[in-house]
Amino acid sequence: MDLTGTQRAGATPTWYEDALAWACRPVHHTTDISPLRAHAQAVGHTDGYRPHPPHRTRRHP
Numbered sequence: 001m002d003l004t005g006t007q008r009a010g011a012t013p014t015w016y017e018d019a020l021a022w023a024c025r026p027v028h029h030t031t032d033i034s035p036l037r038a039h040a041q042a043v044g045h046t047d048g049y050r051p052h053p054p055h056r057t058r059r060h061p
Helices: 007-011 015-023
Strands: 036-039 046-049
Touching: none
Parallel strands: none
Antiparallel strands: 036 046
């Protein structure tokens, strides 16, 4: 996605970290479903982020 000059000028220096934090927050009144999840192999070091697998809460006939 390309940003306009105005959008780039208005972005904070921490825009990327802010966006990751937003994407990792639970949604729809849940405690563990978010668009992204942090992934790590060692304690205390985030290696990257992965999309949260889709969950079905109800089956439709």
